[in-house]
Amino acid sequence: MSVPISYGSILRQLKQHHQNKLHAQYRLFSSTPLYWQKAPASTISTATSKAPTRKERLVVLGSGWGGYTLLKHLDKSKYETVIVSPNTYFAMTPLLAQAAVGTLDFRAVMEPVRSNGDVTFHHAWVDALDIQTRTLKLMPAYPPSFREVDPTVSLQEQQHEVHAQLQSQLGRNTDNGERLPHAVPPHSDGKRQARVALEEQSRAPARIPEAKGGYATSFKKPVHRRDVEGMSTASEVPSASVSPATTRGADDKLTQQHGMVHPDDLPRIAEAAMAQEQGRYYELKFDKLVIAVGAYNRTFSIKGVKENAWFLKDAQNARSIRWRILETLEQASHPELPEEDKRKLLSWVVVGGGPTGAELIGEIHDFASNEIKRIFPTLAPLIKLTIVDSAGAILHTFDERLSQYARAKFLNNRIDVRLKRTITGVEPGVLHIKEDGALPFGLLVWSTGITSSPLIRSIKGIKKEKRSLNLLTDDQLRALKAEEGQELVELAPPPKPGVPPNESRCTEEAYENIWALGDWRMMPATAQVASAKAKHLASILNGEMGELGSNSTAAAAYQDQRYFKYSSRGAMTNLGSSQAIFESPVANMTGRTAWLLWRGAYSWMSMSWRNRLLVPWGWLVTATFGRDVSRF
Structure with a gap:
């Protein structure tokens, strides 16, 4: 005999069960059953909850x-x-x-x-x-995201940059002495139009060729980084050959003649830009x-190092060096360039005989002996590699026998090793050495500490x-x-x-x-x-x-x-040509064995498993297909 199902009874039971559950956490107001008040925490749980600590x-x-x-x-x-x-x-x-x-x-x-x-x-x-x-x-x-005047340069540099732009707007001399048409026609409202033109130029993103290779965006190095690494573009360096007092008279004449704003009248704009940067x-x-x-x-305050030398401290420096090496090769491949100029471009110099300088000169030698010899066969014989150091030995912090091995290896690879040298200055394309005189270069990498x-x-x-x-x-x-x-x-x-x-x-x-x-x-x-x-x-x-x-x-x-407590685990340096040196408290090694140890150690020392796989994979690809010679 079947029992009839009362759906109303089931709904009432579910409702009662739900209300019993709520009463465990909430207390019903006696006056109005439609409003609920949360019950004290003691009625819910006897466990005390701690506030999360910061x-x-x-x-x-x-x-x-x-x-x-x-x-x-x-x-x-x-x-x-x-x-x-x-x-x-x-x-x-x-x-x-x-x-x-x-x-x-x-x-x-x-x-x-x-x-x-x-x-x-x-x-x-x-x-x-x-x-x-x-x-x-x-x-x-x-x-x-937005700016009107570049806020990373000093007031003097901003005024000089505006001055250069005003000069270009007024017209510049061509090779035959003729003047180009004015960028802004002279009239009574020339000041306002010049200001508007400059502001529009500053808003537009610019591709500025870097002095150390590559292109910058519309933003220069911050002041506190430029002070250490040097100016990155020629436009950042105020003219030292002509003093402001000398140019003021000519500027006044141009200003009166064409109705343009004088650079000395723009400090308020520069100060406003600096105020924006402070914000x-x-x-x-x-x-x-x-x-x-x-x-x-460390440049030892030697004149011209910051402006004309490359460094190797991070990936951006490495990319700039790569850019410059390939750039000099492209420049030297010009069919009408004299051989003397080609040799100057293909003179690559490293200052500093420590581990960084030694490894870089060794890698450049391998690059020149393989890819450059294959891709630029006529230029490869013109390449000259030089390493310069003030000490009496290459890698002088290593054991003397290891240091002598490294020097002999470089000489065998036809690398010019110049020791006990004093650098007196660096100019664009010229390294001045007290003992040797002027040494022309197409690339100079500074690695002296x-x-x-x-x-x-x-x-x-x-x-x-x-x-x-x-x-x-x-x-x-x-x-x-x-x-x-x-x-x-x-x-x-x-x-x-x-x-x-x-x-x-x-x-x-x-x-x-x-x-x-x-x-x-x-x-x-x-x-x-x-x-x-x-x-x-x-x-x-x-x-x-x-x-x-x-x-x-x-x-x-x-x-x-x-x-x-510091305990040295040893030191190693790659010398190129599948050769290296390794120094440890237990034993010293040279040659291919040290080179294999160097590669294994730095593969494992990578900070992630991704790079522990990418590094040996990159070596395998290079050994099979050669180095990447693209410039980007």
Whole structure:
């Protein structure tokens, strides 16, 4: 016998069940059953819920060997991790020489910073550090979306650039002395039209040919980077041959004759542009700070180096060198160019006999011996490679026998090795050497060491080594405190550079929340040292050596482990032609065995599995099909 189904009864039961569930969390008002009030938390659960605690903000300055290695080994769940860098990538510096000649693709030697999860990235320069308020002053490293006047050049440079544009608008002399038609016809409203024309020109994106190869966009180098790397275009260099006082009379005459605005009447526009640039600054607070900004190229204040030499510090430099090498080849292939001029263009010089200079000259030799010989057979015999150094040996930091092996290898490859030379100046296309006189060049790569960045020099309240201006730290890599005006400290060099006694301890007062990948015992400024320090600091920040700030007995037991101890794993340099040298505390190697070890080591040292596969794959492709000779 079937039982009839009462759908109304089922609906009532479901409704009652739903109301019972709600009563577990809500209390019904007695007066009105249509309004609900949330029940106290005690009636829901006996467990007490804690408010989420804010993570400490850890800011890392720099994306080089120190900053990026720290980022890879840091436990990001413990901190709100922020990284600030003017570069959006990490560059595998030992492989940049190969990228410069097309042995490897650029993406195989670069790691994007934004690919790291749980990290906030600021593409910016650090212009100031306020230790007391724990504040950083940042300037975006990218250009503004819209601008009227280029805000990255100084007032004097802006006036000079406007002056040049006004001269071109008034007409310029041709080779036969005739004047071209006026860009702006003279009339009573010429000032307004000139101003409008200049503003329209400044808004339009420009392709400016770089002095070091390639093209810039409508934005020049920021001032604080130009001061270190040098002017990038001729238009940025004010004329030194004619003083403003000399040109003022002629300018006044032109202004009165054509109704144009004089450059000295434009400071208000320039000041307004600088004010707009000031508005781009912003501040970033930090709880903990790691300073790992790296270093800049050292030019020893030799005149003309910044303006006329190339450098090899990051992927952009490598691309510029590649551009310039191929550019000189194209220029020298002109059928009517005299052979003497071809030889000048194909004279490629590297100043600096350290690992970077030695590896670059070796890679250029391989490029010239293979691809250039095949593609430019008539130009290959005209190429001359020269390496210049002030020391008495190539790779003088290596064992003497290894250094002599490297020199013999270069001489066997017909590379001109000039030692104990003094550079007196650099002009466009000419390197002046005290002992040899003028040496013409088509490419000059400057690789003579490093110096501290402008940020490090401007920091107050942290001790610095007097000669190198590097930040000083204690044995736990904490920045040493200093009274204002007493930051510079002179340290005695260790008996053997790079091998200081590890048992010595620093007793100076240090900051508890600021670390720097500087040094206390003048360790070598190499990628190996920076990487080792970053890994050690990551262990401290991760709490693997006791929680920071804890005074417990367990934390005190880790005190000795927090002291950084550097142990060299050796050094190696690729010399080209499948030859290398390797120095280690155990044994030294030369030849093809050292070359295979070099390749295996740097393949494995890549920061991601992607590049650990791309690097050997790139070598295989190059060995099979040759180097990439495209210019982009």
